[in-house]
Amino acid sequence: MPRHLLAALLLTGCATETLLVVDVRTDFVPGVEFTLVQTEVAGGPTVRTPADANADYVASQRAAEVTGLAEGMQRVTVSLFDDGRLVTTRDVLVEVRGSVAVTVLLSRDCGGVVCSEPDSTCVGGVCADPRCSEEASEFCPDAECAVDGDCTSGDACFAPACYGGFCVFGQGNRCGPDEYCYPGMGCISLGPVACDETTPCVCDPAVSCDFECPGGGCTFDCRSSSACFVDCAGGDCAVTCAPSAFCDVGCSGDGCTVDCQLGSSCGLECASGACDPSTCSLGCNLACVGDMCSP
Numbered sequence: 001m002p003r004h005l006l007a008a009l010l011l012t013g014c015a016t017e018t019l020l021v022v023d024v025r026t027d028f029v030p031g032v033e034f035t036l037v038q039t040e041v042a043g044g045p046t047v048r049t050p051a052d053a054n055a056d057y058v059a060s061q062r063a064a065e066v067t068g069l070a071e072g073m074q075r076v077t078v079s080l081f082d083d084g085r086l087v088t089t090r091d092v093l094v095e096v097r098g099s100v101a102v103t104v105l106l107s108r109d110c111g112g113v114v115c116s117e118p119d120s121t122c123v124g125g126v127c128a129d130p131r132c133s134e135e136a137s138e139f140c141p142d143a144e145c146a147v148d149g150d151c152t153s154g155d156a157c158f159a160p161a162c163y164g165g166f167c168v169f170g171q172g173n174r175c176g177p178d179e180y181c182y183p184g185m186g187c188i189s190l191g192p193v194a195c196d197e198t199t200p201c202v203c204d205p206a207v208s209c210d211f212e213c214p215g216g217g218c219t220f221d222c223r224s225s226s227a228c229f230v231d232c233a234g235g236d237c238a239v240t241c242a243p244s245a246f247c248d249v250g251c252s253g254d255g256c257t258v259d260c261q262l263g264s265s266c267g268l269e270c271a272s273g274a275c276d277p278s279t280c281s282l283g284c285n286l287a288c289v290g291d292m293c294s295p
Contacts, residue, residue, distance in 0.1 A: 018069045020044075020094065021101040024078055025060040025134075027108055027168040029180055032190065034080035034087045039064035042075040051080075058161055058170035060103055069096050075130075078104040091121050093130045103134045107168050108183065124166035134164035157181035 022039050031053025039047045047064035055061050063078060074096050079089035088110065094102045109125035120127045124144060132140035143165025145151050151160035151167035158181050159172035171180060175187035182188050 016098050017067055018071060018096050019099040020064075020066045020069055020074065020076070020096055021062070021099070022047075022064040022066070022076060022078065023060045023101065023103045024057065024063040024080075024106060025103055025163060025168065026057045026080065026088075026106040027170055028057070028080055028087060028106065029171065030055060030057055032180055034082045036081040037061075037063045038079045038081060039066075040077040040079075041066055041069065042077075044069050044074070056170070058159075058163075058168050060163075063104070071096050071098075076102065076104070078106060080106060090123075091130050092133055094133070095131075095136075101135060103164070105134070105164070105166055105168070107166065109167075137164060140165060153183070155181060155183060155186050157187050158183075 020041065024037055024039075026034075028034050030051040035051050037049045037051060039049070041064075044066050047066065049063055051057075052061065072095070074094050076092050076094055077089060078092070080087040088106050088108075090104060090106055090110070092102060092104050094100060105123060107124055110122035113122040113125060113127065115122055115127035117127060119130060121130045121132075122128070123132050123140065126141050128141050129139040137143075145162035145165060145167050148161050151162050151169070153160055153169050155169075157172050157174040158169040160167055160169050162168075169181075169183070175181055178190050179187040180190060
């Protein structure tokens, strides 16, 4: 047998199967703010792992183990879902050679951050190279922390931690058994939270809501980790939803307008018939049907 053919056969027989291990680190609360972790590998499988409500995702948890990928650069997309609704998502590029592990950070400080560069992703609240990970820190922005003490929060119920140069804010076990810690609101109930006793405004517990209802009545249900704002003046309701928010708004008064940014889904009803679907950007699909706006 020619020597070059023998060498080729030996190389083929000794080829090592690739293994990509994906861990997820997040300060979103499992079982409250997300119920599923989805890992997609371009040219590979999609792995869906139910969130463990008792697991410490700040310390990272296993999301997927994928074998048989081609060696080279692979794009991995990790997303958090809550009962089918997208909470947050992030792409990371990983160089696959034999067995490799990557930890994907999905922190809540990326909520509302839009990266305009074609190949960039939000990491720790800033837009960064998609190759950035704890295992490839040379592609990451300057570190914001070196130790846990470098990370501070205005809410005493959080337990700040530093991982890979980024601050994440875990639950500090300082809230009651039926509460959890939320940025800007401290310990809040796992059930609906009344935002203003004088108005019919109710906040979903996973959202920081700011209500101003000097006239007319508004109800608001924002199923998102993003902040949402409702202003009702003289019976007019204007609603703005941050990226990735799902909004379902009902307004009674003279009219309603809605502005949902990229990634949002919206449902709007206008009791008086003053419907203006033209105020909706990508992510919304509104139509006027008689005196109602219909998503």
